[in-house]
Amino acid sequence: MKPRTQWDIVCDVSDLVPDSGIAVWTSNGPVALFYLPERLPALFAIGHFDPCSGADVLARGITGDIKGEPVVASPIYKQHFSLLTGQCLEHEDVRVPVFRALVDGDQVRLEIPVAGRSEQAA
Amino acid sequence: MSKKTLIVIGNGMVGHHFLEQFADTPAAAHYQIIVFGEEPLLAYDRVHLSEYFGGSTHSDLALGTLDWYSEKAIDLHLDEEVTRIDRHQRQVTTLQGNYPYDELVLATGSYPFVPPIEGNDHPHCLVYRTLADLDAIKASADGVKNGVVVGGGLLGLEAANALKQLGLQAQVVEFAPRLMPVQLDTDGGAVLKRKITELGVQVHTEKATTDIVPGERARLRMNFSDDTHLETDLIVFSAGIRPQDTLARAAELEIGERGGIVVDSRCATSDPHIHAIGECALWEQRIYGLVAPGYTMARTLAACLNNDPDAAFTGADMSTKLKLLGVDVGSIGDAHGQTEGARNIRFNDEAAGHYSRMVISADGKKLLGAILVGDNGPYDTLLQYALNDIELPEHPETLILPESEGGTPALGPDALPDTAAICSCHNVSKGNICDVIEAGCSDLASVKAQTKASTGCGGCAALLKSVVENELEKRGVEVSKDLCEHFPYSRQELFHLVKVNGIRTFNTLIRSHGKGRGCEICKPTVASILATCWNEHILATDHVPLQDTNDTFMANMQKNGTYSIVPRIPGGEITPDKLIVLGQVAKEYNLYTKITGGQRVDLFGATLSELPEIWEKLIAAGFETGHAYGKSLRTVKSCVGNTWCRYGVQDSVAMAIFLEDRYKGLRAPHKIKMAVSGCTRECAEAQSKDIGVIATENGWNLYVCGNGGMRPRHGDLFAIDLSDQELISTIDRVLMFYVRTADRLHRTSVWMENLEGGLGYLKQVVLEDSLGMGQELEAHMESLVGTYQCEWKTAVEDPEKRKRFREFVNDERKDPVQQWTEERGQRRPVTEPA
Numbered sequence: 001m002k003p004r005t006q007w008d009i010v011c012d013v014s015d016l017v018p019d020s021g022i023a024v025w026t027s028n029g030p031v032a033l034f035y036l037p038e039r040l041p042a043l044f045a046i047g048h049f050d051p052c053s054g055a056d057v058l059a060r061g062i063t064g065d066i067k068g069e070p071v072v073a074s075p076i077y078k079q080h081f082s083l084l085t086g087q088c089l090e091h092e093d094v095r096v097p098v099f100r101a102l103v104d105g106d107q108v109r110l111e112i113p114v115a116g117r118s119e120q121a122a
Numbered sequence: 123m124s125k126k127t128l129i130v131i132g133n134g135m136v137g138h139h140f141l142e143q144f145a146d147t148p149a150a151a152h153y154q155i156i157v158f159g160e161e162p163l164l165a166y167d168r169v170h171l172s173e174y175f176g177g178s179t180h181s182d183l184a185l186g187t188l189d190w191y192s193e194k195a196i197d198l199h200l201d202e203e204v205t206r207i208d209r210h211q212r213q214v215t216t217l218q219g220n221y222p223y224d225e226l227v228l229a230t231g232s233y234p235f236v237p238p239i240e241g242n243d244h245p246h247c248l249v250y251r252t253l254a255d256l257d258a259i260k261a262s263a264d265g266v267k268n269g270v271v272v273g274g275g276l277l278g279l280e281a282a283n284a285l286k287q288l289g290l291q292a293q294v295v296e297f298a299p300r301l302m303p304v305q306l307d308t309d310g311g312a313v314l315k316r317k318i319t320e321l322g323v324q325v326h327t328e329k330a331t332t333d334i335v336p337g338e339r340a341r342l343r344m345n346f347s348d349d350t351h352l353e354t355d356l357i358v359f360s361a362g363i364r365p366q367d368t369l370a371r372a373a374e375l376e377i378g379e380r381g382g383i384v385v386d387s388r389c390a391t392s393d394p395h396i397h398a399i400g401e402c403a404l405w406e407q408r409i410y411g412l413v414a415p416g417y418t419m420a421r422t423l424a425a426c427l428n429n430d431p432d433a434a435f436t437g438a439d440m441s442t443k444l445k446l447l448g449v450d451v452g453s454i455g456d457a458h459g460q461t462e463g464a465r466n467i468r469f470n471d472e473a474a475g476h477y478s479r480m481v482i483s484a485d486g487k488k489l490l491g492a493i494l495v496g497d498n499g500p501y502d503t504l505l506q507y508a509l510n511d512i513e514l515p516e517h518p519e520t521l522i523l524p525e526s527e528g529g530t531p532a533l534g535p536d537a538l539p540d541t542a543a544i545c546s547c548h549n550v551s552k553g554n555i556c557d558v559i560e561a562g563c564s565d566l567a568s569v570k571a572q573t574k575a576s577t578g579c580g581g582c583a584a585l586l587k588s589v590v591e592n593e594l595e596k597r598g599v600e601v602s603k604d605l606c607e608h609f610p611y612s613r614q615e616l617f618h619l620v621k622v623n624g625i626r627t628f629n630t631l632i633r634s635h636g637k638g639r640g641c642e643i644c645k646p647t648v649a650s651i652l653a654t655c656w657n658e659h660i661l662a663t664d665h666v667p668l669q670d671t672n673d674t675f676m677a678n679m680q681k682n683g684t685y686s687i688v689p690r691i692p693g694g695e696i697t698p699d700k701l702i703v704l705g706q707v708a709k710e711y712n713l714y715t716k717i718t719g720g721q722r723v724d725l726f727g728a729t730l731s732e733l734p735e736i737w738e739k740l741i742a743a744g745f746e747t748g749h750a751y752g753k754s755l756r757t758v759k760s761c762v763g764n765t766w767c768r769y770g771v772q773d774s775v776a777m778a779i780f781l782e783d784r785y786k787g788l789r790a791p792h793k794i795k796m797a798v799s800g801c802t803r804e805c806a807e808a809q810s811k812d813i814g815v816i817a818t819e820n821g822w823n824l825y826v827c828g829n830g831g832m833r834p835r836h837g838d839l840f841a842i843d844l845s846d847q848e849l850i851s852t853i854d855r856v857l858m859f860y861v862r863t864a865d866r867l868h869r870t871s872v873w874m875e876n877l878e879g880g881l882g883y884l885k886q887v888v889l890e891d892s893l894g895m896g897q898e899l900e901a902h903m904e905s906l907v908g909t910y911q912c913e914w915k916t917a918v919e920d921p922e923k924r925k926r927f928r929e930f931v932n933d934e935r936k937d938p939v940q941q942w943t944e945e946r947g948q949r950r951p952v953t954e955p956a
Contacts (some may be wrong), residue, residue: 015931019639019667019673025933049939055683056937057460060671060730064641068608073642074672076677 007102007109016043016108021059021072023048028112031099032059034083036070044083045099045110050074052094125276128226128427131204131213133159135168138185143424145194146836147912148266151850155196156221158214160880161252162201164188169413172255172280175287183253192608207373209393210263210849227423228370228383232363232401232411237272241334246341246356250281259358260542265356268340270294272331273300273361279446281360282323283423286447292844293324293352295344297361300327305442305453306493309470313477317449320475324642326352363411365402370599372690378404387434389423394951397423398832409440414546421549423450424732439509439546443501450498455508456481456491467519471496478522480504484868487513492522502585535585535592545575545582546591552589561833562872571875572833573625605866606643609636613791613866626656627664645719647866654861655790656907659916661923672751676913677733682940682951684724685714685733688750689740690786693760693778693798694721703743707736715950720757720795727949729936734927737914747934749787753867755794758782763800763817770800772817777846778806781815784850785857787910788903791873795829795856809837812870814852818842822849826856826884827870835871838881841889851900855888858899 010024016035024031030048048056053076061072065085070083078116080089081096088094141157144150156915159165166183174183191198193694199216207217213222234249236242246262249255250271263269269285271278294301299316300311330347337343340353362727365382376384376392382404389397400416401409410416415438423434441454458468463484474496481491491508500522507521514813515521550573558572569590570576576586600707606609608894609632611619616631625631630647632640638650649668653660660673667780672678677685689704704723708715715724728736735746750756760778764770778798788794797808798815816824820843828837841852842938843872856870864873877883886892917923929937939951 011607011931015925015927017666018663022931023929025930025935030930030938036639053680053681053683054939056681056939057671057679060674062642062645062670063639063667064608064645065639066641068638070639072642076681076683117831 002044004114005111006114008106008112009104010110011108013103013106013108019063021061023056023059026112027064030056031100031102031110032065032072033108033110034059034070034072036083041102042076043101043103043108045101046072046081046083046086047096049096050076050079050086051079051096052079052088052091069105081086106120126152127222128153128155128225129221129223130155130157130227130229131152131214132229132231132366132399132400132402133157133161133165133198133200135413136186136230136420137227138229139164139398139417140227140229140420140423141191141194141196142186142419144427147424147428149428150194150702155194156223156512157191157196157197157198157429158204158216159198159200164191164198164200164252167251167659168251171250171253171256172284172287173258175284176868180253182736204369207369207396209373209375209396212395212495223395225427226397226403228391228396228398229400229420230366230369230402232365232409234359235364236359237331237361239331241342242359243836244334244357248356249884250277250358250360251601253733259284259356260288262356263290266341267291267696268293269352269358269591270344270354270866271358271360274298274325274327275301275304275361276361276442276444277362279318281358282318283447286323286357291322293326293354294318294332295329295352296325296327297330297633298327300831301325302451302453305451305457307458307479309476310493312481313470313472313475314451316448316451317475317496318447321449323449324448329559339692343546346755349434354384363401363409363718365404365409367402370398371404372397378407379655380916382409385419385435387422388426389435389604390426395725398427399423400825402532405435406437408437410440412440414438415440417547418549419447424818430685438619441505441508443498443505445498450494450496450501452492452494452498452501452504454505455489455494459491460690461490467522469519480522480613481516482514482518486518489514489518494522497942502582506538506542510539512537515539522754535589537591543546544586545573548574548577550575555586555589558833559590561831562867564594564867568872568875571597571880573751605647606641608638608640608644611635613651614863616648617654617862620648620651621655625657626652628652628668629664640668642670643866646673646753647791649673650789654906657787657906659911660913661917661926666926670751675730675733676747676751676917677728678751679813680726680951684727684729684935684940684951686724687728687733687736688718688722688724688742688748689745690748690782691757692782692786695760695775695779700743700745703740703745707739711736712949714950718750718757721759723756724750727942727951729940730927730929732788733938734924738918741912741915741918746786746912752789753781753792754787755785755796757795758797759811761798761800761803761805763798763871767800769803770817771819772822774798774800774806774815774817775850777815777817777822781813781850781853784907785853785930788857788861788906789915790861791859792867792869794869794870810834811837813837813856815849821845824849824852827874827881829869829871831853840881840885844880846879852888854903855896855899856884858903859887865896868869 005083018037021034031045032048034044048058050057061075063072063101071080075078086096086098165185202216204216213220234251248259269290271282271292272295282292282294301314332345334342337353339356343640344352357385367383370383371377383398384887385398385403389399391398399419418438422433422435430899445453459481465482466478476496479493492504538552542552544550564571576583602840645668708725716724758778758781760774763774795811796813797806799806799808799813800817808816809825810828810830814837816823822840822844824840825837826840829835942949943952
């Protein structure tokens with residue numbers, strides 16, 4: 001079963017940087033939030049932690065697209081992560097978590113799993 | 123300190139190669155080098171001598187240039203024959219004078235062997251060795267139709283080809299029962315003979331010439347021991363070579379029984395101050411009549427003179443691949459199967475004129491040797507099997523059989539070990555090629571320029587190409603010049619589009635000339651181009667998303683996500699007060715502190731949010747950003763110069779500070795490093811920089827396009843004795859031309875090597891203004907200098923820009939994954955166990 005989630009306010013819309021990322025702190029740890037104004041929807045959120053380098057840096061990578069898929073390149077060793085799926089394009093078995101994001105008035109909300117209260121699955 | 127003298131006798135291929143190998147080594151600095159060449163011409167390529175009749179001139183065949191010799195301060199005496207070596211006085215004598223030496227190198231080569239046949243001194247009896255010989259053959263061939271070559275070996279067939287190119291009816295007379303007796307077996311020789319005959323060159327084997335007399339229908343008549351004869355208008359003797367050891371004999375050096383100057387594995391003769399290399403040298407009772415072993419000796423000697431204890435000549439592979447009169451001939455290793463227990467696989471297609479033989483070890487696993495006539499297709503593969511002891515496939519015969527349905531199991535470049543020799547002339551292994559590709563070479567031309575592979579005999583051209591292409595492919599390098607999938611243009615083309623169309627943002631450019639939304643390759647590249655054209659702040663709203671993280675946060679990201687900070691210290695000159703501030707700031711923020719190679723201080727371990735605070739303090743103390751994060755000017759290193767140093771001849775510190783202030787902030791395709799040395803002692807190591815300046819009594823010598831790093835390259839001397847003003851305008855032009863025309867991530871060295879015409883072309887553009895754009899380049903640089911701003915100063919003063927430097931926009935906490943430990947009294951990140 002799907003874990004229970006809640007929509008937390010994480011920042012103001014004015015904190016977003018067009019075509020770039022910012023890092024926000026959530027009850028589930030650090031999340032990288034990207035604003036790509038030419039896409040619809042324009043907000044993307046993935047884990048800020050870069051599993052390839054072991055550092056919290058993904059929000060500081062360069063965004064772009066590879067064959068149409070929106071990606072961010074890790075600023076440390078340049079692996080690409082899909083902003084849609086969190087999949088690392090260079091390593092099949094590496095993936096970062098993806099979160100849903102939405103604009104609520106002049107604030108941004110992220111869908112965060114509720115820690116410790118998720119239902120037992122399997 | 124007076125220099126010692128090194129004299130080289132002989133300016134042939136091997137003598138020249140020795141100079142190339144030696145001139146840039148540390149030991150060369152201790153010697154004045156003098157070279158004597160008997161011929162009036164600079165060393166040229168004798169391997170491709172017959173091309174002289176195909177239209178090539180001496181300058182096409184020349185191996186070096188006079189400029190190179192003068193650049194390396196080598197005193198070259200052409201057309202000056204050495205007549206005597208005096209070992210006791212340690213001097214050589216020429217017709218012009220006496221020259222003392224400390225070390226002497228004999229690279230006198232060989233002379234053609236002319237069999238002792240009566241009448242061989244007839245004016246139309248010639249030899250084939252030098253360009254002068256070729257001129258004589260040409261003169262002799264004028265107006266006649268027939269020519270005979272005595273000698274059916276490699277050189278003889280080359281000479282026959284030369285006669286053919288002169289339009290003569292050529293014939294070959296060989297004493298042995300077959301052609302190329304050294305390289306080929308009976309069957310191979312027979313196939314070659316038939317093919318050559320088909321090409322219109324008559325071949326006479328097993329013919330011993332008894333005498334040469336005036337002919338009846340032609341100038342000469344050759345009588346043979348079997349009572350037959352042959353009439354011809356000219357005779358070229360090309361029956362082998364003999365070591366040119368006359369000088370050495372007269373000097374009573376140890377000489378082999380059948381000639382040749384005896385050398386040990388360090389190329390020393392019986393006199394430890396005299397060395398011999400190439401075809402004049404006898405090593406283990408053997409003369410090597412090919413260029414590659416001579417080059418190996420040259421390299422060995424250069425290393426020995428540098429006191430390399432491991433340098434040794436240990437023999438050479440005599441495998442050869444040739445096209446003789448258009449016929450492929452190859453011979454590898456133990457071609458005659460003399461190894462005990464050796465087995466053979468032979469394939470002889472008489473109809474097609476293909477003969478192949480493999481000599482295989484007793485256990486069938488290793489290739490010992492091979493002979494190929496008619497088709498050298500399998501040569502490269504077979505050679506790699508033989509040289510690298512690679513185990514043969516299950517059915518080794520497939521390597522020489524004509525290609526079948528399933529295809530030949532070719533030995534792909536991937537199967538070669540890194541140690542596999544690709545180019546034996548210049549001793550380039552597959553590993554060397556991978557290294558330069560790793561270091562940034564992205565096409566065949568730059569690999570050749572870096573490694574010199576395939577610039578000797580050229581026999582490895584195809585193999586080199588396949589290795590390079592394979593390696594590039596593996597690294598995902600497209601041979602296409604497109605920057606990336608978003609822009610079908612090279613960096614240079616994009617530069618023009620931006621400049622000509624006045625484009626000021628990435629979005630405008632990608633909408634008008636690209637597709638998609640960009641990536642981490644095109645965005646920083648375009649950011650750099652925009653900076654060069656318009657010089658707006660890199661954190662202006664439109665440019666923020668374009669920058670690499672280092673540019674975005676104007677610091678260098680380290681492995682744990684923290685940053686290092688490098689304030690500019692122009693010329694490496696710093697006051698005690700400023701040094702104290704660096705120490706105080708480092709202490710306050712617990713920054714790991716290290717002195718860089720560029721004479722400044724690097725402060726490691728600052729978090730994102732600390733960066734603006736730290737810079738506020740540094741700026742207050744008078745520091746500016748050092749651009750250590752940018753593809754831009756890094757530092758101008760300097761020695762202390764004539765204000766303090768007893769030897770300095772100019773004020774190198776003042777010039778370094780001036781240059782650093784002038785070019786700081788200049789965005790480029792790659793980083794740029796400079797240095798200024800106050801005298802020829804070169805303490806600032808300027809020759810290893812993109813722009814290197816060395817003071818002279820009369821001004822400044824300028825070196826360009828050097829670099830350190832993985833493939834160090836000495837800068838090329840570009841101009842000498844420049845005034846301050848000339849120096850600056852020359853550097854303006856070089857840098858601006860580089861910034862405008864180089865490809866992404868090309869250092870100046872790679873850029874220059876990729877320029878068609880290389881250094882010569884660059885000199886024309888910059889020094890002679892051949893493109894008529896010198897003024898424009900200078901004006902462009904001037905405008906960039908005029909619009910410089912310290913990026914950090916602008917950033918810390920702007921609250922909006924400072925907002926970028928928050929670890930988390932909604933939380934004050936520091937990054938939780940950073941872990942620290944202490945080492946040698948300073949903090950460093952915890953390295954995860956592997």
